[in-house]
Amino acid sequence: MKRKTLLTLVALVAVAGVAVLGVVGRMVLQPGPYAFAGGRPVALSAYRGPSPTGVPAELALADTVTRGAYVASMADCQACHTAPGGQPFAGGRAFVLPFGTIYTPNLTPDPETGIGNWTDAQFLNAVHRGIAPDGSRYYPAFPYPSYTLLSDEDVLAIKAHLFTLKPVKQANKPNNFGFPYNQRWLMAIWSVLFNPNERFRPVPERSPEWNRGAYLVEAAGHCGECHTPRNLMQALDQRRKFGGGVAEGWTAYNISSDTVSGVGDWSAADLAAYLSTGHARGRGVASGPMAEAVELSLSRLTKSDIGAIVTYLRSVPAVKGDLPVPAGPAPSTPQTVIDNPVGKRIFEGNCASCHAWTGAGAAREEAQLTGVRTVNDPSGANAALMILHGSGAGTPYRPAMPGFGKAYSNDEIAAVTNYVTARFGARASKLTAGDIGRLRDAN
Amino acid sequence: MTAITVNGKIYEVASEARTPLLWVLRDELGLTGTKFGCGIAQCGVCTVHVDGVAVRSCQMPVGTVGQRAVTTIEGVGSTTVGARVQKAWLDLEVVQCGYCQPGQIMAAAALLAANPDPDDNAIDAAMSGNLCRCGTYVRIREGIKHAARS
Amino acid sequence: MPLDPEERRDGAGRLSRRSLLRGGAAALGGLVLGISLPAKRARADKPRAVGAAMNAFVHIPTQGSVSLIMPAVEMGQGVYTSQAMCMAEELDIGLDQIEAIHAPPDREHYGHPIFYVQATGGSTTTMAWTEPLRKAGATARAMLVSVAAAEWNVPAAELVTERGVITHTASGRALSYGEVADRAGRLQPPTDVALKSPDRFRLIGTRARRIDTPDKVVGRTVYGIDVIRPGMTFAALMASPVLGGKLDHVDEAPALAMPGVRQVVVLEDIVAVVGDTTWAAEQGLCALHMTWSPGANASLDQARLWADTETASTGPGVTVRKEGDAAGKLAAGKRGAGTLIEASYELPFLAHASMEVQNCTVHVHDGVCEIWVGTQVPGYAQAGAAQVLGIAPEKVTVNNHLIGGGFGGRLEAAPVVTATRIAQKVAGPVKVIWSREQDIRQDMFRPLYHNRLTARVENGRVTAWHHRVTGPSILARWLPPAFKDGIDSDAIDGAAEPPYALGEMLVDYVRHENGVPFSFWRGVGPNSTVFSVESFLDLLARKTGTDPVTFRRGLLERNPRALAVLNAAAAKAGWGSPVPQSPFGRRTGRGVALMHAFGSLLACVAEVAVTDGGDVRVTKVVVAADVGRVINPDTVVAQIQGGVVFGIAAVLHNRITLAGGRVEQSNFNDYRLLRINETPAIEVELLSSTQSSGGIGEPGTVIVQPAVANAVFAATGTQLTRMPLDASLIARSV
Numbered sequence A: 001m002k003r004k005t006l007l008t009l010v011a012l013v014a015v016a017g018v019a020v021l022g023v024v025g026r027m028v029l030q031p032g033p034y035a036f037a038g039g040r041p042v043a044l045s046a047y048r049g050p051s052p053t054g055v056p057a058e059l060a061l062a063d064t065v066t067r068g069a070y071v072a073s074m075a076d077c078q079a080c081h082t083a084p085g086g087q088p089f090a091g092g093r094a095f096v097l098p099f100g101t102i103y104t105p106n107l108t109p110d111p112e113t114g115i116g117n118w119t120d121a122q123f124l125n126a127v128h129r130g131i132a133p134d135g136s137r138y139y140p141a142f143p144y145p146s147y148t149l150l151s152d153e154d155v156l157a158i159k160a161h162l163f164t165l166k167p168v169k170q171a172n173k174p175n176n177f178g179f180p181y182n183q184r185w186l187m188a189i190w191s192v193l194f195n196p197n198e199r200f201r202p203v204p205e206r207s208p209e210w211n212r213g214a215y216l217v218e219a220a221g222h223c224g225e226c227h228t229p230r231n232l233m234q235a236l237d238q239r240r241k242f243g244g245g246v247a248e249g250w251t252a253y254n255i256s257s258d259t260v261s262g263v264g265d266w267s268a269a270d271l272a273a274y275l276s277t278g279h280a281r282g283r284g285v286a287s288g289p290m291a292e293a294v295e296l297s298l299s300r301l302t303k304s305d306i307g308a309i310v311t312y313l314r315s316v317p318a319v320k321g322d323l324p325v326p327a328g329p330a331p332s333t334p335q336t337v338i339d340n341p342v343g344k345r346i347f348e349g350n351c352a353s354c355h356a357w358t359g360a361g362a363a364r365e366e367a368q369l370t371g372v373r374t375v376n377d378p379s380g381a382n383a384a385l386m387i388l389h390g391s392g393a394g395t396p397y398r399p400a401m402p403g404f405g406k407a408y409s410n411d412e413i414a415a416v417t418n419y420v421t422a423r424f425g426a427r428a429s430k431l432t433a434g435d436i437g438r439l440r441d442a443n
Numbered sequence B: 001m002t003a004i005t006v007n008g009k010i011y012e013v014a015s016e017a018r019t020p021l022l023w024v025l026r027d028e029l030g031l032t033g034t035k036f037g038c039g040i041a042q043c044g045v046c047t048v049h050v051d052g053v054a055v056r057s058c059q060m061p062v063g064t065v066g067q068r069a070v071t072t073i074e075g076v077g078s079t080t081v082g083a084r085v086q087k088a089w090l091d092l093e094v095v096q097c098g099y100c101q102p103g104q105i106m107a108a109a110a111l112l113a114a115n116p117d118p119d120d121n122a123i124d125a126a127m128s129g130n131l132c133r134c135g136t137y138v139r140i141r142e143g144i145k146h147a148a149r150s
Numbered sequence C: 001m002p003l004d005p006e007e008r009r010d011g012a013g014r015l016s017r018r019s020l021l022r023g024g025a026a027a028l029g030g031l032v033l034g035i036s037l038p039a040k041r042a043r044a045d046k047p048r049a050v051g052a053a054m055n056a057f058v059h060i061p062t063q064g065s066v067s068l069i070m071p072a073v074e075m076g077q078g079v080y081t082s083q084a085m086c087m088a089e090e091l092d093i094g095l096d097q098i099e100a101i102h103a104p105p106d107r108e109h110y111g112h113p114i115f116y117v118q119a120t121g122g123s124t125t126t127m128a129w130t131e132p133l134r135k136a137g138a139t140a141r142a143m144l145v146s147v148a149a150a151e152w153n154v155p156a157a158e159l160v161t162e163r164g165v166i167t168h169t170a171s172g173r174a175l176s177y178g179e180v181a182d183r184a185g186r187l188q189p190p191t192d193v194a195l196k197s198p199d200r201f202r203l204i205g206t207r208a209r210r211i212d213t214p215d216k217v218v219g220r221t222v223y224g225i226d227v228i229r230p231g232m233t234f235a236a237l238m239a240s241p242v243l244g245g246k247l248d249h250v251d252e253a254p255a256l257a258m259p260g261v262r263q264v265v266v267l268e269d270i271v272a273v274v275g276d277t278t279w280a281a282e283q284g285l286c287a288l289h290m291t292w293s294p295g296a297n298a299s300l301d302q303a304r305l306w307a308d309t310e311t312a313s314t315g316p317g318v319t320v321r322k323e324g325d326a327a328g329k330l331a332a333g334k335r336g337a338g339t340l341i342e343a344s345y346e347l348p349f350l351a352h353a354s355m356e357v358q359n360c361t362v363h364v365h366d367g368v369c370e371i372w373v374g375t376q377v378p379g380y381a382q383a384g385a386a387q388v389l390g391i392a393p394e395k396v397t398v399n400n401h402l403i404g405g406g407f408g409g410r411l412e413a414a415p416v417v418t419a420t421r422i423a424q425k426v427a428g429p430v431k432v433i434w435s436r437e438q439d440i441r442q443d444m445f446r447p448l449y450h451n452r453l454t455a456r457v458e459n460g461r462v463t464a465w466h467h468r469v470t471g472p473s474i475l476a477r478w479l480p481p482a483f484k485d486g487i488d489s490d491a492i493d494g495a496a497e498p499p500y501a502l503g504e505m506l507v508d509y510v511r512h513e514n515g516v517p518f519s520f521w522r523g524v525g526p527n528s529t530v531f532s533v534e535s536f537l538d539l540l541a542r543k544t545g546t547d548p549v550t551f552r553r554g555l556l557e558r559n560p561r562a563l564a565v566l567n568a569a570a571a572k573a574g575w576g577s578p579v580p581q582s583p584f585g586r587r588t589g590r591g592v593a594l595m596h597a598f599g600s601l602l603a604c605v606a607e608v609a610v611t612d613g614g615d616v617r618v619t620k621v622v623v624a625a626d627v628g629r630v631i632n633p634d635t636v637v638a639q640i641q642g643g644v645v646f647g648i649a650a651v652l653h654n655r656i657t658l659a660g661g662r663v664e665q666s667n668f669n670d671y672r673l674l675r676i677n678e679t680p681a682i683e684v685e686l687l688s689s690t691q692s693s694g695g696i697g698e699p700g701t702v703i704v705q706p707a708v709a710n711a712v713f714a715a716t717g718t719q720l721t722r723m724p725l726d727a728s729l730i731a732r733s734v
């Protein structure tokens, strides 16, 4: 009896072990970020086409300052390394992760608190391998598994750009992670498994434009960090590339070429407009972290680079998602039977002025709700976050859509989100006050 | 140069296309009956009609107005429903400081034009975007019903 | 500017632009009747004829409308009409025959009979000005009549006046006021003219049409923000996000690169951008990156503000009223007779949030300064601008305008001072407009107040009562002479003399200031005191198992006037009947409140519905009011209705909070006002009264807040003691 139990146990453990190995193996041994393209990638030095790295051809003759700033924009360093209302690049921005809060460090050339004393080798080591000058490891909230693809030249161009900034004396804030996540040495193991530590390898079989796009999306823009789902080990699941992920509580939607859940039915012009301005007609407005990506990175890229990104994005295979087919326009008057009076009350007071009862947008096209993914997403998460925090590439003092989180209760935010998704979306969300409380905390 | 039609008159506008219609009306054309209150579509004091539909002019880039007819408080009295609303407002003494009232009247006129006999639900739907700090809401509701009956 | 402002102003600027004194009465011709105010106490009881350059209330031109000069400003409360009614009543003219003109800054002649300074506020206009203005009208009429009597050689008593015409019925002769005005102006005015007896009133007490409304419904009224001057530019401004902070650095270049931007004005605490339109200026402002030194307020957080006030409330106070030995009686604690109950009520900072944002147009040139603004304090505005410029006040012209909502927010000269500081650096007239965000963040707020109440109840009666008010003193700054013996008579108004018999009584006051700028706000002191007293009475009633109306009746045996008001409201609201069910929430309740302040008595019954999520909807409000003699009953009803809406917004939504010295609210998305779809039915019953007129601008705001809070208490069993109501505290887990 005892023996049998033991045997069973051993067998079970063995099976479990194999299973775990299998799962982990599958997580580790996954395709590269652009393996879907096939072909035979070659080293940059061996590539014969126009260089996919550096600045675009239009800026080839620009001065070094302009070129450095451009490469830094491509990699979008500023968004994460600036605290709300703080000095650009001085760090201090908090990221609430499932295991604790992380604060970005100061990237200005202040010798004491910034990176003023860093050597080129130290900087390269940090960006490519996630290793700090003192040998400690960065958490992959710093997207070095993507940045590792950047050419040495581009990494050093970023460094040169940072060294042109005015030094800001601002000490880094310590992260507060609980055990075991505060064991940074674990990150060394993680890095071995998930950071290939190799530079971008162009695919000669693909067009130069595609290669430039691949470099911008995978190396500099690190789009997958938000838009690709993560596995249990918190690494990107490249088999479901661009199938959608999470960023600071926001849903980063599917940007594969799936026609319902992804951007497969977006025209090239839609994509280009959305990326460079944060809005395309009928596609909604970039919000949350995406708004920052547009403001501080994508909107600063040249037309040719946006075109390259679009070319690359449209080549990414479809990953099925679970978003429903969007609903059409709503009627021009409110319904007569009101099942959600609180939601209706807030919509008619605060929302209808811009969005109109039809959802077509009253005074400007950015306000159109019809067909927009956020309102057709039955989770309602992004809609609720937009209502809580506001949205849109507005001026610093006046966002295109104001946030209502400060003065409206969780109950009210839930009610109006459910009202909006019911009226303008394919399926109503069923958010509760508790859900809204969690969304508030996630941000 | 953009051209827009306001109260039946054509104006050449020098402001750049992104400028909200509100500031073109007020600062460039001198039509100050349309008010500024929030700039974020939360108060309705800037309401005008664009092809008869109530629109917050603080949100509408002047470059998107195109051929559509803009009507402001200065011109709405020449429409039957506008005149009826203005009269109802006088009959019931709706107005206090009056600052929000151009917007209220424009919203009410658009409502009545689309729905000649609105119930409370329809009034809430059309008028809740218009704030009144003086608190004239009770009379606004009565005023709309009064205008509907007249 | 394609526009000729003068052309546009034709007709439109009637109420606002013409200044009688600037033109001079000689230029206008006719009779100018002034009332000079004795230097010490501003009472208009010694009328005499004055020359063209003197002040005046009544001006009779040889032809056309009679000009009435309005000492109190119109900001929606209807005083243009009620002041005009008082003058026109005695003058025997129709309201359609008058032209209302703003009084210029001139404290000697237009100084408020109660405040002395020239100001409109505190619900005092009717109280203060009714008699002087009637007298002005009656005296003018007597002078006009005496000219006609002399001409026709008949006794003045035989002449009748109507609609500006003097008639001798017996002989059928008639003269218009205009025809005799010049000669009347040269007479020595009589000093003892009798006023009409109330039974002969033709205007006072009627539902007269407001004189300012026709222009308002067609968009013709020119508020301060609507002023257009030739060559005018527009300025947008930004002050330190941390209150009181100073500018460190700004690079002007990005703003100057924007289309339509002309100039960046950098002051030590403000950056302004001047442009061709308000929009251009604002875009320029947004393009700037400014760095600020936060200064002393950087650590000002809301939790600390609440805590500091609470702590101050336990320190020494100044006694306001003491009857018997309340302190002794209460000190016995729980061991004493009856029930001892204690509670504190806290009220937050509030912004005024008038629909018309702060604005001011200023033209500084050739050693003079011209100002166009809507202000409740033209004299302070003039003095403030003069001080900025270092010139004599006479060099500053204030053209006052109708106001798009005052509520106390225009009882301060600060915006005029700011605009003048900017305009000083700008060539030509400049209109400075606060964005809504700046209007809210740079407001001077309704103070944060703390009220601590302790009472002993024995056999359903209050036998000892202690009310301590803690808060800043507005009067100490605004009207120093009114801050006497360490007591701010506004802050304790409503606490010192409640309408109830409360046994042995102690009322005291702790002045506590906290670095946040503050000022008057509709409802003023009684907002905090009446809220606290009425909330506390409900707590006493509940703790002693008594119905809140019955409990109050027991305390009103010696105050029949108040009791009548309470009973009227209770009866009208169906007090005692079950509260109807509501689609707006499963929990419903009814609350009552009573007040005596501003010379008026009001009782209010509110009904609410509360959702499980804690959202409160006010479903019905009934108010009964005894406001003394009424000039225009419709205006009184309108003011109560509007005041109620204003008060519901306060009790449900309004809140200004600070974090790191920054105001956390910015616009109507986070500083919530009431909307029409949240507005209940509001029924008002005016009790007829021959007592002297009380104020009516503020009481509606004051009285509805405790009524709603008490209704929520009744509906949920939870009394919320810190305003505004917090949904999370009355949410019910389901």
Ligand code: FES
Pocket (backbone or CB within 6 Å): B035, B036, B037, B038, B039, B040, B041, B042, B043, B044, B045, B046, B047, B056, B057, B058, B059
């Ligand atoms: S100013 Fe346009 S809605 Fe408030």
Ligand code: FES
Pocket (backbone or CB within 6 Å): B095, B096, B097, B098, B099, B100, B101, B131, B132, B133, B134, B135, B136, C076, C355, C404, C405
């Ligand atoms: S009447 Fe004053 S804001 Fe509406």
